[in-house]
Amino acid sequence: MRVGIVRFPGSNCDTDMYRAVTVGLREEAIFLWHKSHHLEEVDVVVLPGGFSYGDYLRCGAIARFSPIMREVIEFAKAGGLTLGICNGFQVLCEARLLPGGLVRNASLRFRCHNVGIRVENSDTPFTRAYEQAQTLHIPIAHGEGQFVADNETLDELEGENRVVFRYVDDSNQTTLEANPNGSARNIAGITNAGGNILGMMPHPERHSLKVLGNTDGLGVFESLLLAVSERKLAAKPIHEGKMVGTQ
């Protein structure tokens, strides 16, 4: 699997993502420069966390106009596997690839700590390595992670099983206390209608290395590996196919 990590000016989780894919998963990752118009034939595009263009305007509002976003949007609309984390989630919303938006945390403060998130849909290319309703402990680190959308959109997201992660407490309940930023219905991550684009605020790449003592996030990348392998098998004649297993 070849993962392309977009580097906007101000991205700062790009190398963490690179490490998660290359060290945690032992797959290939490359960086995609924001001024480029080439996706270098990657299987997955990742928009990493950070403060693209300083986020001095609305988060992600400038990054969506980066040259490479034209290709990213094409790729995603054509069904390409696209993952946006934190600032990447914000960019995906700004680019209208995902519904809703992310506004300042209800506390009006930046927050960084581990949160519990429950896998609400394990039948996506991003979560199939997890059990349904499994709880993951993954860090958040954001000042503007409060997911908002109108009720109709929220109902639609829920009705179509597109809420992929929700903030939960130690008892796996979606309580107010478990919600670190005031997100509507404790939503931590969603997909598009096609199911090939995921945006999430918590950082799975930060919990993908054994040395850090927690690999709860690695499943996202293992899932992608499974999905990519399957897609390749489906796309190619069987005798040319090559089985790729998870680590």
Add this chain to the structure above:
Amino acid sequence: MMESMTASPVARRTGDPEITPHLVTEHGLTPEEYELILEILGREPTFTELGVFSAMWSEHCGYKNSRPLLATLPTKSDAVVQGPGENAGVIDVGEGWGVAFKIESHNHPSAIEPYQGAATGSGGILRDVFTMGARPIAIFDSLHFGSLDSPRSRYLFDGVVRGVGDYGNCVGVPTVGGEAIFDPAYEKNPLINVMCIGVLPLEQLIRGKAEGVGNPVMAVGARTGRDGIHGATFASEELDEEGNDSRPQVQVGDPFTEKLLLEASLELIEKDLLVGIQDMGAAGLTSSGTEMAARSGAGIDIDVSLLPVREQGMTPYEMLLSESQERMLLVAKPEHEEAVREVLERWDLQAATIGNVTDDGMFRVREAGEVVVEIPVIPLVDECPTYVREGVEAPEVLELRTRDLGKYRDFTSNKELLDTLKTLLDSPSIASKRWIYEQYDTTVQTNTLEGPGSDAAVLQLPTDGRALAVSTDGNGRFTYLNPRTGGRVAVVEAARNVACSGARPIAVTNCLNFGNPLRPEVYHQLSEAVAGMGEACRSLNTPVTGGNVSLYNETGGEPVYPTPVIGMVGLLTNLEHRVPSSFQHAGDEIWVVGVTREEIGATEYLAAVHGLVAGEPPVVDLNEAKQLVDFLVTAAENSIVRSAHDCSDGGLAVALSECAIGGKDGPTGFDVALDEAPSSVVSAAALWFGESQSRVVLTCTDGDGSALLQLAEKHGVRAARVGTVGGAGENCQITGASYLIQIAADKLATIYESALPRRMTEQAGLTS
């Protein structure tokens, strides 16, 4: 090398004021210093030159009053690659890797505009580290504020935390440790010290040098504006009561540009396109230009009309002394000038060639070709007049130190004792700092093995299995009452914290926060504290690789507590050997290592419970401190200990509570008899809450105690088992000096965790 020479005549620039004694005084220069300038130049300085001397001979740049004292500090060891005098110190951590680190203060700006003051402080120290060729991997902040009962202090505290957080969060460097102390002594003059740690392949180490005649000198990054003119001089004066007049001297930070500068600089260094690089920090273009030239004995010739500016009509004086943020000065190899430009453009950064390196030893500045400054570099940079003053201890300090503390040594009941413990856990200086560090990104870069809340932060290195342990410490109250002890404690406590995590302390950076050194009692504090630091550093073989001096920390004639802050860096050769601070497992044995003495002077107990700052601070036996460090490191290497926590503010009772509150599976019970601890103590207060040095609370697996004791004895360290770890959610029980307390671990945790949020949210009014 250049000959000693006098400067050529420079015509007075149209519009510049005449040099008068009043103008000289306004520039913070004494008549004697002005005489020296006349001698160096062989003529009268121009207005611009006067500004240059003023900045370079300020305390901030020239270390007028501290240089002779700093010269007594040890600066060398096998591990030190770069000592003081560069942008940052560098140590060798093995496998070809180095660690660059430095601490710096931003006290005065933060007292006026806490958010930008703290943010730009972070920006400056990050640049100091990445201009060595190192990638910043962690930030630490040592903060001192007035009491949180004061709205002003809450406003400053809130702003500083946001400022440190937003800057580091945006640049993508985790803030993983530090300290926050609250005492009325810092009410009007808070201390904001920020430390940065970076890693570099040692072969990539680059210095702030201007070498090679004809090499282009380039200004990079943000444009130069009128902000922060004479910030270095400002930092070397007392604040007036309002601090309002100095508003324009506070700068505004732009972490986004910083991030671009960081990436571009590291790319330039990696590609070996540069000769030298330096942050345009305090005293801006003046200090960066002259210091780079001084380091290589060269000269530098620049034309300020080539400098990208934010506004028209700026004078050479303003351009030379502006402290606009996020700017760097580069010296490139001439054949690489284009390549340098390409890299910078790729990162959307501005670069302007503003001059070149010369061999005449002069700092020459032109305005559209006309020379406006011509000063010999070496006298300007290295021959700032220094002063050794007479220090005298203030009589009121002597009185406080020798005060009889007899009536504070005992309690009337178990309840009073329990209430005392609760008060201490609720004291903001001791209580959980979660409210602070959850506003900081602590996990970006995925190197954080132990984050805030543990004795030392532990960071993975880009080597095979090594890790760095870092702690910042200082104790202003101790230093106030006995500066020699305070200097020692800053070092040994930092070393203890690092060693508790299993790492061997390697080297330190220091930030000296003191009052006006012209006062004999302040000079006494400064000289004694530096002496104490030096003794401790020598004893532990942890040399000083650099740092920062911040004097004139006073408002309306009231100095802060003299506060030396130490940033200690230690190395774990095997990150698997790292030791957590808190209790890990029910049934583990609890041990106390080190001797408890009859020492309650200068404690948090006296301050928080009795509102008293008095008494002799605990004695530091340097030999004992060294033995303890060796013991802790060996115990970690042999995997004998399960947890280790330094005993400091609040003494044994607080240390034990902290171990329990941070328990691996949540707040954890325990059962301890303090009377078992090694002691020469008589009073209950000293046993429970005394702050004797060189003590640690350890745990080991049930049955490993004999091995632990054997190892302790081998290192000449006294140790005794005092109890057993209980289960999560169970009761904590402590007995000692015929008292007994019992309280649920969860209750202790609630007090400890709610202390800061309660003060910061319930008490409204975060206004200036």
